[in-house]
Amino acid sequence: MMSSFTLEIILAVAGVLLLALDAFATSLNRKVVPWIAIIVTALTLVALLAGGAGGPAWTTAFYSTDALALFYKAFALVTTLIVLVLALESDPVLAHFSSSDSIRTRIGEFYALPLIVCAGMMWMASAKDLVSVFVPLELVTVTFYVLVAFTRRSAFAIEAGVKYLILGALSTGILVYGIAWLYGATGSLDFAGIAKATSNPETSKTALLFGAALLLAGLGFKVAAAPFHVWVPDVYQGAPTPVTAFLSVGSKAAGFVVLTRAVEAFSANGSVIASHVQPALLAAAALTILMGSLPAIFQTSVKRLFAYSSISHAGFLLLALAAGGSARFGLSASGLVAFYLATYLPTTLLGFLILCVLRSQGVSDELKDLNGLAKRHPGMAFALTVAMASMAGLPLTAGFMGKLLVFVAAVEQGYYGVVAIAVTGAAAGFYYYFRPILAMYSSSEGENAKLAWSPLAKVTATLLMVGILVLGVYPRALQSVLSPAPVAAASK
Amino acid sequence: MSLLEVIIFIPLIAAALIGLGLPARGIARGAALANLLLVIGVCLQFAKGETLAHSIRILDNPQISFAVGIDGLSVVMAALTSIVLVAAIWQIVDKPAIYYVSSLLIAGGAMGAFLTTDIFFIYGFHELALIPTLIMIAVHGHGDATNRRAIAWKITVYLGVGSLILLAGLAALVLNFSEGDKLTFDLHALLAVAKSAPLAAGTQAWLFFVLLIGFGTLVSLFPMHSWAAPAYSTAPTPVAMLHSGVLKKFGLYGLIKIALPLLPLGAQTAWVQQALLWMLVGNIIVIGFVTINQTRLDTLLGNSSVMHMGYIFLGIAAGTEIALRGAVVLMFAHGISIALAFALCGKMRNQLGTLEFSKLGGLAGNAPFLTVIFGFATFASIGLPGLANFAGEFMVFAGSFSSDIRDGFKPIHWAVIAGLWGVVMSAVYMLRAYRHLFFGKAVAGHFVTDPAKGQRLPLLILTAVLLVVGICPSLITDLLSNLAGK
Secondary structure (H helix, E strand, C coil), X not given: CCCHHHHHHHHHXXXXXXXXXXXXXXXXXXXXXXXXXXXXXXXXXXHHHHHCCCCCHHHCCCECCCHHHHHHHHHHHHHHHHHHHHHHHCHHHHHHHHCCCCCCCCCHHHHHHHXXXXXXXXXXHCECEXXXXXXXXXXXXXXXXXXXXXXXXXXXXXXXXXHHHHHHHHHHHHHHHHHHHHHHHHCCCEHHHHHHHHCCCCCCHHHHHHHHHHHHHHHHHHHCCCCCCCHHHHHHHHCCHHHHHHHHHHHHHHHHHHHHHHHHHHCCCCCCCHHHHHHHHHHHHHHHHHHHHCHHHHCCEHHHHHHHHHHHHHHHHHHHHHHCCCCCCCCCHHHHXXXXXXXXXXXXXXXXXXHHHHHHCCCCCEHHHHCCHHHHCHHHHHHHXXXXXXXXXXXXXXXXXXXXXXXXXXXXXXXXHHHHHHHHHHHHHHHHCHHHHHHHHCCCCCCCCCCCCCHHHHHHHHHHHHHHHHHHHCHHHHHHHHCCCCCCCCCC | CCHHHHHHHHHHHHHHHHHCCCCHHHHXXXXXXXXXXXXXXXXXXXXXXXCXXXXXXXXXXXXXXXXXXXXXXXXXXXXXXXXXXXXXXXXXXXXXXXXXXHHHHHHHHHHHHHHECEHHHHHHHHHHHHHHHHHHHHHHCCCCHHHHHHHHHHHHHHHHHHHHHHHHHHHHHHHHHCCCCCCECXXXXXXXXXXXXXXXXXXXXXXXXXHHHHHHHHCCCCCCCCCHHHHHHHCCHHHHHHHHHHHCHHHHHHHHHHHHHHCCCCCCCHHHHHHHHHHHHHHHHHHHHHHHCCCEHHHHHHHHHHHHHHHHHHHHHHCCHHHHHHHHXXXXXXXXXXXXXXXXXXXXXXXXXXCEHHHCCCHHHCCHHHHHHHHHHHHHHHCCCCCXXXXXXXXXXXXXXXXXXXXXXXXXXXXXXXXXXXXXXXXXXXXXXXXXXXXXXXXXXXXXXXXXXXXXXXXXXXXXXXXXXXXXXXXXHCCCCCCCCC
16 A cells, blocks of 8 residues: 555645646646546545555654544545635636636646645644654645735735735744754754753753744744734635635644644653743633634624634634643543544535635625525525534534533633633624524525535535534544544654 | 434424425424324333433543433423424414424424433533524514514524533533543433532532523523513514423523532522522512513513523522422423413414504403413413412422521522512513403404414413313422432
8 A cells, every 4th residue: 555655745746747737738628637636636535544644664754654644634635625626616716817808717726736735734744853844834835825816816816915925934934943943952853852852951941932932933823823813814815715715724734733743842741841831822822712703703704704713713723732631531632633623624614615606606705695595595505504503613513522622621721711711702603603694594685596506516515514413413433533542652 | 212312303304304395384293293292102101110211422532422311300391392392383374484494493402402311412402492593583583673683693692602601510510520531421420420429518509600600591590681581572483482481491401400419519508599599589579570561462471481480490499309399390381381372472463463552452352262371371370270380389489488487587588488479470460461452442453363273272282281280280290209319
């Protein structure tokens, strides 16, 4: 069976080949490139699940193959697969906004680039040292610069691209500076070495703290943690919707796998900076939840609402990271974060899928355009209702399962203040997540034309809805993610 | 597969089928009747001693299972839900399918909450009602559009916040009463640990108070009550019946089934008792006066529903066996009587267009059947002997006053005395409403006619239940066992 290392290389090469195919085989049917991309991603996912994480012996120094890496690789592949479906649904809109006046350009790159991003995310999942983190991180980020500004005829997209570029470059700079300081302080670039150095009394605590702070700040940009979240609403709203979905789910997960490993290294046994890292995480979690929930109350654009929702969910993920690792109940931080992300994936992607389908039929993402959707297409309205209910954390949906476990872990650790803030954020969610639902089931004075969705969209939406409901009432399917079997040898 | 799981899923599957486009009226009525028959079957099985327990593990760590099982309290609540569901479905005449879907979802959620024995699902099923209620009140409620939306948002956010507070309390219970190194949400397991290793009295008091606020918000305990009356008066009739009759009882059910057994010292701690007594007296006296000041039937019924919760809380505050059994009987009786009252209110609103006392009068002339049934609803609400509410209220008052007063009056005795005045107040407002609406001089152009024969049956069933339980309350109390845990 092919090792995951080989699979990632194949995936990246396939992305490049698809770029070439699209550029040179101009008489090919427009649909060929998207479907090749989807099939390649699906096959890679199957191969990964069959073969597990693995790599040749010479990669063990920098390539981790533990359960966490496998989960995040599978996560990246599933996300990419669904984002490609979203892109296919948005094809007319994308082509329109990428083309000059009368020419309908080919947008094959839009389907090839996500494969490269996916390969980058999969590498990041296995990163054992900071260089292995940085290189794929840059691969992912630079590709996203292109994807965000892809629809170049839209001023919003260009603006979003420029904002993302400048802030992304800034965050990369901060990240590299942090890596430099950590290397200087610990003499090691890999997480294991840094973990050992944090408990070594000879390591300079100031240097270590400074480096850790910069590293966490750089990663905070990527995962939309406060106070590094300011770019998120504008970039998410301006970017093409499939790219927003990809950023919201894929980029966040990739950021969190690195954050998990970094925080584990900084909070290793006997670490001198653990007592600083933990409160910082909690404060960031509380601030992020508030900064995500409160402005969301006033949003009139559903896409911008999803952006704030993404920020608020990042806050819950930070809380999961800070609260996990309870000695008594075996809920590890990495397990909690992974489980929450697993519930976050179908929830968010279903919401974005419906937005894409609506947009391709002329329904904008303004709240008032959702009025009467239940009459125009009951199926889509129901799907969006399930997605919003799960985002809000309504019981019996996946979103609630994730939030419940995070709350329980946080209460067990005694973080009552942050839990109170998280509860406030969740309570606000009952308003702003239900507003689109109410709009859909209200009557509208405007358009009443029936809508339709393609078989692909219908199948994907149904699968995502089933995923949300199954994870909400039978999370046992993901028990191995929540409580991974203990690894015999820790990261060496 | 247990019969209980079938009972929970029938309304939910029916709602799904109607959503897919199948004929709404037939499926909804069929599901409601099937549910009623199955619940009667469950009652008979329970009387023979079966608990019909069944459990499917859905998560290993923490331990969460989809576990069903009945005891006396849940059987009574399930019976209430199925009876009110039948009556509510029958009230829907010539309305869009969403009326049926939301009623079935609300009832299915309530059934799930009452029949499961895992804290995750007890909490989770109750929340199923949140979105249907929001949509029904905001889109299909009575009154003008902006008002409807404001009221719909008020109930949604208020109950959302209340349930989050409740979740915090439940999480604390799970954390404190899980044995070993595995978190468990199973109520029976938690009960076993609570008996063998009870918490310190101070902790119990705090935890009980958090649960009281959480559950209390869901039951419109004073001062977390302002969402209830406007919501019930604005909601479409079936939603009002299900909410005030069934869903409201969930909070009380949770207190009696979860909070009291796990935290026996909690309710009896001095400061918690004081707080609870002040709040429930607020329900009875303050809301009682508010109700007396109402000039419309629907707001009167909404406020009266809030007021009557005070008696049930009194039974919980007392904690004696008789008081608790009375509370359960009253939960059942109030559920049936308020559902009956809102059903009549809905019929009258449809025909009259207004429910203002000042604009109406002498309705009895054209509608003898309605007059008689409304009379029963009135007397039930007042607590006239012979109807179910009296049995419950009497047991609550007697059980709460049971401790020796020779040592001086305790706060609970004063609360009972205040509560008894509530009976007087409900007599005042209900009889006044009855008199203004049905008797006196008829007003030109405003009259009601009796409902058709088919529509009379659900009303008769509700009335019959009130009479039967009123004359023979042991039908309910015999099902209950050892609520006070002594």
